[in-house]
Structures are given as C-alpha cells and as structure tokens.
Amino acid sequence: MRVMGVDPGLTRCGVGVVEGVPGKRLHLVHVSVVRTAPDDDIALRLLGIETGIEALVDELRPDAVAVERVFSQHxxxxxxxxxxxxxxxxxxxARRGLPVTLHTPSEAxxxxxxxGRADKAQVTRMVTRLLSLDAPPKPADAADALALAICHVWRGGAQQRLAHAQRSRIEEAARAERERLAARADATPTRGGTSE
Known part of the structure; x- marks a missing residue:
C-alpha cells in the first residue's frame, strides 16, 4: 500500500509518501514541503497548496491519503x-477518488x-530510523507528514478494509463532480462574436 501523509500548514505543508504493509519494512517514496509566501493573499496560498498537492498525487499515485486532524490550539x-x-x-x-483518513498528532x-506525547525531535529520529534514511527529513513538517503516512500503514486491518469499502462511494462522487464540471464548461457560452 502506498500512503501519502499530509501535515497541513499554510506556510509549509509537509507531504510524505511511504509504501508498505503492516508488519513489514516500509520504504520512502517521496518527501517534500509545499511552501507559500506568508504575505500572499489567502486565496493564492490555498491555490498554491492545491496545485502542489495535486501535482504530487498525480505523480506519485498513492492508494490513500492520511491528513493530520486539526486540533484546537491557542x-x-x-x-x-x-x-x-x-x-x-x-x-x-476526494476529487481523485482516494480514501482519506484523519489522524491526530498523538496517534501519529x-x-x-x-x-503519544513524544516531541518533534523524537518523531524525526524514529521516522529516520524506520525508513532507513541517511539523514533526518527537514523541516519538521516533512518528518510529521512521513509519521502520518507510517501511522496509516501500520494501523492497517479494519481501518484499511473500511477505507476500501468507502472508496467506491468516493470514486462515484468524484466522477459525478467531474461530469458536473464538464457539463458546466460545455454550457458556458463563448464570449465575443464569431469572425466571418
């Protein structure tokens, strides 16, 4: 199973992809950070995150996506x-029909x-060790994204069967959304006249 972990953030959005199955050695596929400029408009920042994650999903083709569950902060x-x-x-x-699971930071x-109360340094050390990396992934957002992906693979079992069962529903919703957008594009009149 190939899982993409996403540690969400506006300035740095960590993305890590691992491959493996519960009980077996995991392999690093990819790790990076999608960045946006803090002084950009929020709409541009979210568009930048979307574009970056879309490109990675299309290139790396994960089977599932694990996103950090947002919790209340000060x-x-x-x-x-x-x-x-x-x-x-x-x-x-969801647009690509991929099952999504939210994991809390303490679960990862x-x-x-x-x-569940380990600090960032401990998480980074263990991610480095578990994936047999030569160097720790940096920044911490990258290590956190890998931890989410590892968490998702290892939780396996019933959760993965449930995700598989829900996948067809998600794929159907994604197909319907693509059809709706295509129909809307076809129905939009062309601006300007035709030249004769």
Missing amino acids: NVRTVMGTAQAAGVAILVA KAAVTGN
Missing part, C-alpha cells in the same frame, strides 16, 4: 490556516515512537 489564526490547508488536501484526494506520534 492561536485561532494558526488553527484556521491549518484547517484550510487540511481541507485542500482532503478535497484533492504513538505509532512511530510508542509515545
């Missing part, structure tokens, strides 16, 4: 941006370190 502005970026990742996956930490 800074409402930060949580809003994180939630918006998470929504973009979920939408990109517990999956890779055995401790």
Whole structure:
C-alpha cells in the first residue's frame, strides 16, 4: 500500500509518501514541503497548496491519503490556516477518488515512537530510523507528514478494509463532480462574436 501523509500548514505543508504493509519494512517514496509566501493573499496560498498537492498525487499515485486532524490550539489564526490547508488536501484526494483518513498528532506520534506525547525531535529520529534514511527529513513538517503516512500503514486491518469499502462511494462522487464540471464548461457560452 502506498500512503501519502499530509501535515497541513499554510506556510509549509509537509507531504510524505511511504509504501508498505503492516508488519513489514516500509520504504520512502517521496518527501517534500509545499511552501507559500506568508504575505500572499489567502486565496493564492490555498491555490498554491492545491496545485502542489495535486501535482504530487498525480505523480506519485498513492492508494490513500492520511491528513493530520486539526486540533484546537491557542492561536485561532494558526488553527484556521491549518484547517484550510487540511481541507485542500482532503478535497484533492476526494476529487481523485482516494480514501482519506484523519489522524491526530498523538496517534501519529504513538505509532512511530510508542509515545503519544513524544516531541518533534523524537518523531524525526524514529521516522529516520524506520525508513532507513541517511539523514533526518527537514523541516519538521516533512518528518510529521512521513509519521502520518507510517501511522496509516501500520494501523492497517479494519481501518484499511473500511477505507476500501468507502472508496467506491468516493470514486462515484468524484466522477459525478467531474461530469458536473464538464457539463458546466460545455454550457458556458463563448464570449465575443464569431469572425466571418
């Protein structure tokens, strides 16, 4: 199974893809960070995140997407941006008929370190070790994205069977959305006249 983990953020959105099955060694497929400029308009930033994630999904073709579940933080502005970026990742996956699962930060930490309260350094060390990487993935958003992907692969079992069962529903909704957009494009009149 190939899983894309997304650690959402407006300035840095971590994306990590791993391949494997529960109980077997995992392999790194890709890790990167989609970046946007903090002084850009929010619409441009979300569009940039969408474009970056879309390109990676189309290139890497994951079987499932794991996104960090946004939790309440003290800074409402930060949580809003994180939630918006998470929504973009979920939408990109849904349009392609991919099952999406949300994992909390503590679930991902517990999956890779055995401790749901592990700090970022511990998570990065364990991700580096579990994937047999020569160097730790940087920045931390990249390591967190890989931890989400690892968490999703390892949770396996019933959760993956449920995702498989829901996949046909998601694929049908994605197909209907593509048809709706195509019909809308066909119905839009062409601007300007025709030259004779």
